[in-house]
Amino acid sequence: MRVGICGAGLGGVxxxxxxxxxxxxxxxxxxxxxxxxTGSGLNLWPNAGRxxxxxxxxxxxDAIAVKLDRYLGFAPEGxxxxxxxxSAWPEKYGAPSVGVSRLALITMLADAYGAxxxxxxxEVVSVENFDDRAVCHFSNGARHEFDVLIGADGIxxxxxxxxxxxxRFRPNNHHAYRWRAIxxxxxxxxxxxxxxxxxxQGGWLAVIPIGNGKAYxxxxxxxxxxxxxxxxxxxxxxxxxxxxxxxxxPPDAIIKSPLYDVEGTPYKWTHGRVTLMGDAAHxxxxxxxxxxxxxxxxxxxxxxxxxxTNDIDEALLHYETDRYPxxxxxxxxxxxxxxxxxxxxxxxxxxxxxEIETVQT
Numbered sequence: 001m002r003v004g005i006c007g008a009g010l011g012g013v014x015x016x017x018x019x020x021x022x023x024x025x026x027x028x029x030x031x032x033x034x035x036x037x038t039g040s041g042l043n044l045w046p047n048a049g050r051x052x053x054x055x056x057x058x059x060x061x062d063a064i065a066v067k068l069d070r071y072l073g074f075a076p077e078g079x080x081x082x083x084x085x086x087s088a089w090p091e092k093y094g095a096p097s098v099g100v101s102r103l104a105l106i107t108m109l110a111d112a113y114g115a116x117x118x119x120x121x122x123e124v125v126s127v128e129n130f131d132d133r134a135v136c137h138f139s140n141g142a143r144h145e146f147d148v149l150i151g152a153d154g155i156x157x158x159x160x161x162x163x164x165x166x167x168r169f170r171p172n173n174h175h176a177y178r179w180r181a182i183x184x185x186x187x188x189x190x191x192x193x194x195x196x197x198x199x200x201q202g203g204w205l206a207v208i209p210i211g212n213g214k215a216y217x218x219x220x221x222x223x224x225x226x227x228x229x230x231x232x233x234x235x236x237x238x239x240x241x242x243x244x245x246x247x248x249x250p251p252d253a254i255i256k257s258p259l260y261d262v263e264g265t266p267y268k269w270t271h272g273r274v275t276l277m278g279d280a281a282h283x284x285x286x287x288x289x290x291x292x293x294x295x296x297x298x299x300x301x302x303x304x305x306x307x308x309t310n311d312i313d314e315a316l317l318h319y320e321t322d323r324y325p326x327x328x329x330x331x332x333x334x335x336x337x338x339x340x341x342x343x344x345x346x347x348x349x350x351x352x353x354x355e356i357e358t359v360q361t
Contacts, residue, residue, distance in 0.1 A: 001025065001312065004136055004146035006124045006159060008035065010102075011278030011295030012152030013109040013118075018055050018303030020113065027144065028113070029136070031123035031153075035106050035115070040182045040255060041216025042100050043068070043195060043208055045352055048293035049095025051300040060108050065098035066209045070194040071349035073339065078239035081199060081340075084349035093357060097349070099195070099208035099216065101182075124158050127151075129272035148312055149274045150302070152295075155260075157280035163271045169260035174337040175203075175220035178257045178286060179230050181249045185215040189241040195349075198240050199340040203233045205242050217245060220259070220338070227254055261285060261335060269324060270316045277302065282327040284334040288351060291334075294327050329359065 001024045005012045008030035020026045044065070052061045067090075073081040090096045110118065122142060127149060128135040134149035151159030160167060190196040190207045197206030205219030221233045234242045262283050269276040278295035298319075305319040333355045337343045345351060 001148065001306075002146045003027070003148045003150065004029065004134070004144055005150045005152055006122075006136065007152035007154060007278070007280070008032075008106075008110070008118050008120075009152060009154065009278065009295075010106060010109065010292050011298060012150070013106065013113050014052070014055060014057075014296055014299040015150060015152060015277060015302050016113045017057070017109065018299050019306060021056060022303060022307055024306070026113075027119065027146075028117065029119045029122035029124065029138065029144075031121070031139075033120050035103075035110055035118075040102060040180050041208065041210040041214075041218070042102055042105065042292055043289045044098050044100055044296075045289065045293050045356065046089055046093035046095040046097060047356060048296045049098065050093070051293075051296040053095060054300045055296075055303065057108070057112060060112060061105075064104045064108055064211055065096075065100045066193075066211050067096040067098055068193065068195055068208065070191060071347060072191060072194050072196045073347055074196070074198045074240065076198060076200050076237045076240065082347045082350075084347060086349055097352075099210045101210045101212070101214065101216075104211060124151075124153060127159055127162060127274055129274055132273070134273040147273065148316070151274065151276045151280045152278050153280055155279040155283040157276065159274065160266060160276055160280045163274060163276075164266050164268070167266060168263045170263055172259040172261050172285060173335075174287070174341050174343075175222055175259055176225060177230075178218060178220050178259055179227065179254060180216065180218040180257070181254045182210070182214050182216055183245060183249055185209050185213050187248055188215050188217070188245050190215065197339070198237065198242060199338075201340055201342070203230075204338055204340065205234060207241075207245070217249075227251065227256065259285065262331075268320075270320050273312065273316075275316050275319065281323075282331050284331045286334070287336065287338045287345075287348075288330070288334040288355070289348060290330050290356065294330055298323055298327070326359070330356070 069087040203221035
């Protein structure tokens with residue numbers, strides 16, 4: 001079976017690994033000229049770890065991920081707000097919660113698939129569906145034909161737009177932007193085995209270790225449209241590490257990511273021999289930190305669907321039936337906002353146990 005995957009992000013490459021290890025002839029196409037690692041770092045939860053382990057990548061993943069034993073929350077004045085012990089999660093849930101570098105993670109995945117096999121500089125412009133195949137056209141003039149085509153081309157998916165259309169984005173109700181960067185862990189006064197966050201109603205900032213002596217900070221501020229707005233919000237938080245951490249972060253290292261919610265989600269992922277996965281199928285807000293985790297679960301579900309039957313249409317139906325309701329449940333959970341925000345949600349580690357593990361998504 002020939003499989004084409006458009007998008008060499010975490011979801012696309014992990015799906016390629018799973019299907020290639022079944023014996024499928026898999027080709028991965030990426031519009032960028034090289035691997036990308038937008039976002040700098042990730043908090044991945046046990047559900048992501050279980051999926052990665054299920055794809056046969058346990059040793060590779062454990063070698064680059066930093067186990068998080070605690071989630072710590074503090075007020076701007078420095079007083080404690082909560083502590084969630086997650087040290088027993090590997091035994092309880094089958095994998096730890098971790099911090100990991102996006103670059104290290106996508107590099108690990110590309111190496112496992114074969115980085116030299118990824119076709120860079122291939123931007124998909126259109127797809128065609130036939131009874132027994134799908135055809136993909138690229139901006140460089142290339143045309144490729146497959147038994148199955150997987151759209152893993154991200155939140156602004158060209159394939160989704162062509163197949164479904166009408167997916168509209170709206171500003172997030174909680175924050176307009178997420179700000180993030182990587183700094184030296186030794187330069188931040190945080191627990192090296194924890195996610196450490198400081199929270200107020202109008203904004204927050206958290207830090208996780210991601211390996212190789214690095215830490216990843218990320219946060220949002222209501223009404224903050226510029227990096228100056230973001231940084232000035234925290235200048236009075238002098239009982240925390242945040243003013244100093246922001247001051248030592250090179251300005252050109254700070255990433256500004258707009259936050260958009262989706263008006264509805266795709267009503268159907270599979271159209272003939274074309275299906276969607278990851279952010280193309282279920283774009284979600286980052287406040288529950290489940291976007292990447294759900295993409296890995298998609299990959300394992302695709303692998304399992306094609307492992308159970310040689311009937312391509314049956315496998316695609318099995319995949320969508322398995323993943324569609326669960327992923328869209330998580331999309332709705334992700335819209336609730338952040339801890340101490342206007343919806344009064346619980347700390348993220350508590351929410352993960354209550355909202356994700358309880359329904360095994």
